[in-house]
Amino acid sequence: MGVKILTQHSGVPGIDTFEVYRKQGGYAAVEKALKSMSPEEVLEEVKKSGLRGRGGAGFPTGLKWSFLAKPEGVPRYLVCNADESEPGTFKDRELMSRNPHSLIEGMIVSSYALGANTSYIYVRGELFYVIRILEKAIAEAYEKGLLGKNILGTGYDLDLYVQPGGGAYICGEETALIESLEGKRGNPRIKPPFPAVSGVWGCPTVVNNVETIAATSWIILNGGDEYAKIGIGRSTGTKLISACGNINQPGIYEIELGLPVEEFIYSDEYCGGIAGGKRLKAVVAGGSSVPVLPANLILKTIAGEPRLMTYESLADGGFATGTMMGSGGFIAMDEDACIVRNTWNFTRFYHHESCGQCSPCREGTGWMEKVLHRIEYGHGKMSDIDLLVDVAAKIEGNTICPLGDAAAWPVGSAIRHFREEFEWHVKEPRLSQQQNYGLAAYADPLPVPVTEES
Amino acid sequence: MEIETREIRFSEERLAEVRQILQRYPEGRQKSALLPLLHIAQAEFDNWLSPDVMDYVAGLLDIEPIEVYEVASFYTMFNLRPVGKYVLEICRTGPCCLVGAEKVQAHIEEKLGIKPGETTPDGMFTLKPVECLAACGFGPVMQVGATYYEKLTPERTDELLERFRNENKRATYC
Numbered sequence: 008m009g010v011k012i013l014t015q016h017s018g019v020p021g022i023d024t025f026e027v028y029r030k031q032g033g034y035a036a037v038e039k040a041l042k043s044m045s046p047e048e049v050l051e052e053v054k055k056s057g058l059r060g061r062g063g064a065g066f067p068t069g070l071k072w073s074f075l076a077k078p079e080g081v082p083r084y085l086v087c088n089a090d091e092s093e094p095g096t097f098k099d100r101e102l103m104s105r106n107p108h109s110l111i112e113g114m115i116v117s118s119y120a121l122g123a124n125t126s127y128i129y130v131r132g133e134l135f136y137v138i139r140i141l142e143k144a145i146a147e148a149y150e151k152g153l154l155g156k157n158i159l160g161t162g163y164d165l166d167l168y169v170q171p172g173g174g175a176y177i178c179g180e181e182t183a184l185i186e187s188l189e190g191k192r193g194n195p196r197i198k199p200p201f202p203a204v205s206g207v208w209g210c211p212t213v214v215n216n217v218e219t220i221a222a223t224s225w226i227i228l229n230g231g232d233e234y235a236k237i238g239i240g241r242s243t244g245t246k247l248i249s250a251c252g253n254i255n256q257p258g259i260y261e262i263e264l265g266l267p268v269e270e271f272i273y274s275d276e277y278c279g280g281i282a283g284g285k286r287l288k289a290v291v292a293g294g295s296s297v298p299v300l301p302a303n304l305i306l307k308t309i310a311g312e313p314r315l316m317t318y319e320s321l322a323d324g325g326f327a328t329g330t331m332m333g334s335g336g337f338i339a340m341d342e343d344a345c346i347v348r349n350t351w352n353f354t355r356f357y358h359h360e361s362c363g364q365c366s367p368c369r370e371g372t373g374w375m376e377k378v379l380h381r382i383e384y385g386h387g388k389m390s391d392i393d394l395l396v397d398v399a400a401k402i403e404g405n406t407i408c409p410l411g412d413a414a415a416w417p418v419g420s421a422i423r424h425f426r427e428e429f430e431w432h433v434k435e436p437r438l439s440q441q442q443n444y445g446l447a448a449y450a451d452p453l454p455v456p457v458t459e460e461s
Numbered sequence: 462m463e464i465e466t467r468e469i470r471f472s473e474e475r476l477a478e479v480r481q482i483l484q485r486y487p488e489g490r491q492k493s494a495l496l497p498l499l500h501i502a503q504a505e506f507d508n509w510l511s512p513d514v515m516d517y518v519a520g521l522l523d524i525e526p527i528e529v530y531e532v533a534s535f536y537t538m539f540n541l542r543p544v545g546k547y548v549l550e551i552c553r554t555g556p557c558c559l560v561g562a563e564k565v566q567a568h569i570e571e572k573l574g575i576k577p578g579e580t581t582p583d584g585m586f587t588l589k590p591v592e593c594l595a596a597c598g599f600g601p602v603m604q605v606g607a608t609y610y611e612k613l614t615p616e617r618t619d620e621l622l623e624r625f626r627n628e629n630k631r632a633t634y635c
Contacts, residue, residue: 082487094555094592097596133634170496173499174537175537259598349558353555
């Protein structure tokens, strides 16, 4: 059993209530920070901890905070990104619904460090029941004097509100989230200016993931150095991994960074192996946007070293033989899973969720979806495979926000590692379709594709 | 489906909620309340946003109606056409498909005789496949109103449909 930071209260009855959370030592970080530390000291501890953004980017949190502009007379804002929508990722929802006060405590500590007097938790709209849980917990915190004016008599004021989204994946991108919070379409902004200079309503703003913010309380209570001792190298601390797909024990696990991937997949403490005793075929390690890896490459690096759950080890070898930690959405696929169908499915997702601002993303994701659809449904041509590689390459790096990259990487990596499977779909369309999810049982065989040509 | 004609106005209770929501934002930034207000409006007016409802929301926020239309049409949670009492939002994204979501969707289509986007003739159910619901470890998953139904099978789906029919009550997000 590794160190538990975010899930330390797991299983405590009533932990979602203020009373129980307080009895478990909750809000001690707020007391410590507000009563005995300056905002600069709080920031320094977070820097020392090596905590990196847990939403997917992995950027050092303390460094991000230090970029916040502090012009006189202009309010600053902290916005918690709880717009969890990345396929494979479902950790924040559980954290918020089971232990809402841990996020609220992190919001108070982080807002204090940043000099923010108003903060928002932007929750994906679908999670209305989570919104209600958070609102109830926030009301309790106000009642107990941990939010509002003159918190704990320290002179620090903070108002905290929950903002519901409207069901758009793109709002997980920080500038799109800011636009959405301002009551607009979630169209990402061109950077610079970065939110740290011009964010919500043009004011300096920090946007952090739920997990990132929730970790700050432990860091303040125990010290940044203690946090940095957990993990390996620049991958410090713990990480929530949401595991799903064809595994025996899907769920959310808090791991110390550095755990071998093989142990995560096969040990009873975590995923418990592949369901039905089947063989592992492939893994998407950090949410749908990161490159997929075949079993041999997710278990070991190209040098034959055990692959570890760290930012560096997962990325070892670059995109040729590695992937990314991303948001920790761990999707395991067994030997029966169809890579072509899964890739088509992800591409449909990105096409649907593209905001449409940039032509490469708007047009390219739809183009890839159509080509993958016709390959999957038995109308593909060999040249389609290279066409996909070409379109993906032309989307990557050519859009305002990372959604273009997120759409391109699954396609490029799937073809890089599973080209033979794409070719088999083209050569043996009827055989391949019968294999896929047993769909032949109810779907028309080889239906007409969406478009004949693109 | 018959569309009821109703006066477009929030109840006093809802208006009090609106006033509270507006206090969350700095003065002059009331447009930020648009998404929360659209959710309330949708829940109040038969779970869809007609042009009249959107115009009403624009008036409450003192913004142009087009500002509401462009937002309402961008976010998938807002229905711009009448829907059934129960909108069956089934996740059709990768992880749920790996564990059988496509079979559950096909089962619903066959059982209710509707395709995605369609509503049953009795106005009870609308089928709306959606992208990831962030419940990937517990798939296949379907959202109906504010409730998530997880680890679905065709049999469990049948039970749910039967229960909804018996309850016969409009399900909304809030």
